[in-house]
């Protein structure tokens with residue numbers, strides 16, 4: 001009977017069920033779903049492993065498993081995802097923060113001194129994971145995040161309030177197309193001066209999947225990440241064509257542009273950066289050894 005199932009056995013059963021549906025992260029997913037349903041931390045779950053699971057908990061975990069088996073990513077089910085050691089709220093309106101994007105954070109932090117006031121822009125901020133992480137790690141920095149999706153921006157605002165106590169005072173979040181002039185007019189980054197001043201760093205993780213490739217993506221991505229966050233136009237690099245020139249204009253001399261890219265796009269996007277005037281263009285690799293970030297310097 002389910003009433004005599006211990007928490008430990010319930011977790012094992014959830015893992016087996018996910019595993020039998022070829023879920024490659026079955027054990028991790030089962031643990032995260034059980035933590036969410038029970039409200040217990042990993043330590044509490046370990047300490048209470050031999051406790052019996054309540055019937056209501058078993059029902060709740062069954063409902064969560066059913067969602068996961070539709071392909072819905074765990075982050076979308078539980079409403080949050082860890083990124084660079086912090087929790088970010090997510091919704092259907094935002095791309096779930098990806099471990100690959102931590103490559104950009106690592107590269108950006110190496111260029112941002114901790115004891116200097118630096119001004120940043122994040123084009124296509126989504127959940128805010130890039131900009132808010134950089135502001136949390138660099139307490140004197142201020143930043144502007146732009147996104148075309150209002151719903152994404154409201155998630156970034158929510159995250160700005162919870163990621164670190166003072167980050168919300170150092171960030172401005174604007175709903176705009178990155179091609180539009182609206183956001184340039186008279187916006188001030190709190191405590192940082194007008195945003196039409198040149199900035200020290202621009203980061204972006206633009207959509208970079210070719211429009212025709214989207215149908216071939218895994219179900220978890222294709223069905224549950226917003227198309228606006230994925231679709232990079234016919235060859236996947238249209239957003240880079242739009243962003244690189246204006247980014248060059250907005251940067252200070254010596255400032256940096258950091259772009260997350262698709263694994264096969266480094267040559268094409270480096271060429272766009274060089275044509276716009278960037279120098280010292282470097283690629284950084286993700287944990288799987290694939291080109292993941294390009295860094296260019298405005299001479």
Ligand SMILES: C[S@@+](CC[C@H](N)C(=O)[O-])C[C@H]1O[C@@H](n2cnc3c(N)ncnc32)[C@H](O)[C@@H]1O
Nearest residue numbers: 124125126147148149177178205206207228229
């Ligand atoms: C790949 S997601 C990246 C989100 C977040 N920066 C991250 O790294 O997880 C791209 C983001 O760009 C936004 N976006 C797409 N086209 C845009 C445009 N023309 N102007 C502004 N934002 C845009 C999308 O809404 C989405 O939030």
